[in-house]
Amino acid sequence: MSAASSTLVDRISRVAILMALMMFAVIPLLSMFTAALAPQNSTPPGLAWPADPQWHNFVDAWTAANFLTLFQSSVLIVLGVVPAAVAMATAAGYGLAQLAVPGGRLINAILLVGLTLPFEALITPLYYNLRDMGLLGSRWAVILPLIGLLMPFGVFWMRASFLKAETALTEAAKLDGASAWQIFRRIQLPLAVPALSALTILFFLATWNQYLLPLVLIDDPSMRTVAGGLGAFQGEHGTNIALLCAGSLLIIAPSLAVFLILQRHFVKALLQGAVK
Template sequence: MLTRLKDSTPKTLLLGGAALFSVFPLLSMLSAALQPQGSSPAGFSIPTNPQWHNFVDAWDVANITTLMKSSIILVVGVVPVAVLIASMAAYAIAQLRIPFGKVFFLLLLLGLTLPYEIVVVPLYYEMQSLGLLNTRLGLILPLIGLNMPFAVFWMRTHFMSVPAELSESSAIDGAGPWQAFRRIQLPLAIPAIASLAVLMFLSTWNQFLLAIVLIDDPNKRTMAGALQGFVGAHSTDVVLLNAGALLIMAPTILVFLAFQRYFIQAMLAGAVKG
């Protein structure tokens, strides 16, 4: 018993240090957000008189209600469609062994090497020619396409770990590829799909560059745009700046905490298979 305790102590200390390193910046921001407006908090300090109304003021100043609705519309338009397309494509490449599947997959891998900054200008002129500039659809479609390389790579990793005998057994029972995908493969892929959906949610919710370039109306952008407008209005008010930043970060933190177990399941699935 003592030996086990001694062996686990370094791991516990390491995990505790990593957790503290991750949480301390948030605690520092929270302490700064609770200070009186107009002050200049330096470092971490526990406020003696917390000013909780700072969050209400930051919410109103940054117009977070409107931008939250816009971000929700973008997330609903991007995440389900992209996850479905990526799952079908990855299933076809990994399980159905479609012709030129490896070629398609290599082309998608090349897409992982392209940063958003390279494709911004071509995307701008393409959306302009389609008449989709300053529309949410003009942002949803590029985000779906740009998420495909990583999404297909993520789902292919899962489908490659599924035994081929399952597909063969379903074929013997008379199930076609679509039925096998819908009734067998998708239920098994729930952890991978859920974790991918969370990652795409975070990417879409925090999207800043494409939202600024493709949409002129600030009310149609993402929540990340709220921070830009807030800084422009209160560039010297550190208190409201921290309060606004925490409000913008809160939905992503809550979503990640709610679905973190799916990340663990998806990560352990490949390790157990190996």
């Protein structure tokens, strides 16, 4: 087989794999979308387009589940968690990767142990600690623990990014008299934009889709996340498949939007690269 034929086969194989993965992700969404347009309390016809699309199902699901209040609550929790968690993970990751932090290896080992701890194992001590602190029932009962629970993964992620950073630029900046803060802000941080974008997406998804912590730590349903609202909505309208699919798509939409927006910046940062 010639080199040209081998290259063509490789390209076809890669395209086929990508198409299969794309269909694996897109078909369930298309099935949910067509089911959301079916008449309520009926059996959706799968991927077939309904003869009479019921677009009002989205409005009915939005109203029935009180999604406006839940969306506002989720946005507040996301704004409280994601910026703080990304900032702290970035600073800690840079310190462990580039600075001579006393006990850095021990700290890194403890963080790796934290990656193995599931949220469910910590929910009981969290409940009593937050109760003693007087935070139980407020959004802070979700924001503060979630920041801490996301730290092991975030620090590990950013540490790996800073370990692979270009050292020549850092050495040149040191020779020019740049401080550690200037090197971090002007050199290392711009080079870490791809990792920051990916981490922001992951933290957003983990916070937006958080179900257990709001359910256990917040009594008021209107102060929980949309994921918790969907659970209550499912219990009330469990047999109404069309309404459930419409509500699920409403919850998925912000996650898709954030992913698409940050993905563009992520790809742009990768294409820009670093000056070597």
